[in-house]
Amino acid sequence: MIPMVDLKKQYQLLKSEMDEQLQQVFDATQFILGPNVMAFEKEAAAYLKVKHALSCASGTDALHLALRAAGIKEGDEVITSTFTFIATAEAICYVGATPVFVDIDPKTFNLDPELVAQAITPRTRAIIPVHLFGQPANMPALMALAKQHKLITIEDCAQSFGAAVNGTMTGSFGIAGCHSFFPSKNLGCYGDGGMVTTDDDKLAADIRVLRNHGSQQRYHHDVIGYNSRLDEIQAAILRVKLRHIDTFNRERRRAAHTYSRLLAGSVITPFEDGIGNHVYHQYTVLTPKRDAIMQKLTAAQIANAIYYPIPLHRQKAFQHDYADISLPISEKVASECMSLPIYPELTDEQIGTIVNTIKSAL
Numbered sequence: 001m002i003p004m005v006d007l008k009k010q011y012q013l014l015k016s017e018m019d020e021q022l023q024q025v026f027d028a029t030q031f032i033l034g035p036n037v038m039a040f041e042k043e044a045a046a047y048l049k050v051k052h053a054l055s056c057a058s059g060t061d062a063l064h065l066a067l068r069a070a071g072i073k074e075g076d077e078v079i080t081s082t083f084t085f086i087a088t089a090e091a092i093c094y095v096g097a098t099p100v101f102v103d104i105d106p107k108t109f110n111l112d113p114e115l116v117a118q119a120i121t122p123r124t125r126a127i128i129p130v131h132l133f134g135q136p137a138n139m140p141a142l143m144a145l146a147k148q149h150k151l152i153t154i155e156d157c158a159q160s161f162g163a164a165v166n167g168t169m170t171g172s173f174g175i176a177g178c179h180s181f182f183p184s185k186n187l188g189c190y191g192d193g194g195m196v197t198t199d200d201d202k203l204a205a206d207i208r209v210l211r212n213h214g215s216q217q218r219y220h221h222d223v224i225g226y227n228s229r230l231d232e233i234q235a236a237i238l239r240v241k242l243r244h245i246d247t248f249n250r251e252r253r254r255a256a257h258t259y260s261r262l263l264a265g266s267v268i269t270p271f272e273d274g275i276g277n278h279v280y281h282q283y284t285v286l287t288p289k290r291d292a293i294m295q296k297l298t299a300a301q302i303a304n305a306i307y308y309p310i311p312l313h314r315q316k317a318f319q320h321d322y323a324d325i326s327l328p329i330s331e332k333v334a335s336e337c338m339s340l341p342i343y344p345e346l347t348d349e350q351i352g353t354i355v356n357t358i359k360s361a362l
């Protein structure tokens with residue numbers, strides 16, 4: 001049995017460090033906005049080379065808090081990729097704005113800057129590039145567009161913790177970077193968690209207040225905010241894992257490159273553009289023989305999944321507004337993509353078994 005991600009194996013490897021940190025949290029019994037949260041925010045900001053890191057309850061909340069603090073509201077249009085997890089678009093809807101779905105580059109699966117340019121209207125206020133599967137979006141082109149049209153850029157970094165473009169970390173390009181610590185993400189905690197990164201002092205101050213019931217001083221509420229905080233237990237876990245994130249991402253790249261070498265010619269393997277440091281949250285291939293491959297893998301007890309089977313403009317939740325819109329590249333990719341197990345602890349021997357199973361289906 002080979003899972004998509006092996007959290008048990010990772011815990012066993014980190015157990016002594018992890019158990020010691022957790023015991024300290026239990027002994028201190030300060031569970032909300034305590035010393036581990038403050039320390040984690042400092043350490044994460046230093047790692048990502050940003051001025052501020054504000055933790056919160058999930059990646060979805062990070063997007064919501066960033067959009068609200070950036071002043072995005074009803075009547076505004078926000079451009080994002082149609083080929084992403086629903087949370088990217090949900091957050092846009094939470095602030096009353098309208099998601100405008102744009103098609104992707106068929107090689108990187110990320111927003112195509114030329115199509116973004118065509119989608120800009122007088123009501124466009126922001127762009128949310130998603131660094132899908134750990135592959136950085138084309139930030140040089142998107143940031144240039146944003147500058148030219150005076151748009152706000154908020155990055156969805158839920159799948160790209162540690163990825164960089166020419167050495168600049170994802171999450172440090174736009175006014176805000178939104179991160180998720182869902183357990184299976186590259187940097188994952190043992191529950192839900194998220195974080196906004198920013199160099200903007202005002203945005204940071206506003207998010208700090210919004211995440212804690214609109215309150216700066218206890219029982220004094222300046223605005224209607226939310227209960228959206230990372231807890232001490234999760235922060236302690238993340239501090240341990242942050243020490244290993246470069247190793248985790250290096251091992252993901254090693255696994256991906258082994259796959260790509262062995263699968264070349266059998267399926268379309270992931271593209272690397274040479275300027276971005278892909279951190280392989282997912283290892284996703286394209287093949288017209290998807291059904292046959294998935295059947296063989298499942299029969300051999302090798303996990304496999306489709307990320308994502310339906311682009312957002314085709315989801316029932318958005319059917320009302322997008323029924324007549326066709327975004328052909330995303331539709332084609334959604335019909336041929338499949339993701340294989342990938343995690344730092346995946347061995348070359350396991351990859352060999354997976355590849356042989358795939359080849360037996362072709």
Ligand SMILES: *Cc1c(COP(=O)(O)O)cnc(C)c1O
Pocket residue numbers: 058059060061084085087088130156158159179180181182192193194
């Ligand atoms: C996981 C994910 C999110 C949401 O993060 P949660 O922590 O699960 O709320 C947002 N966008 C993308 C692209 C994701 O993969």
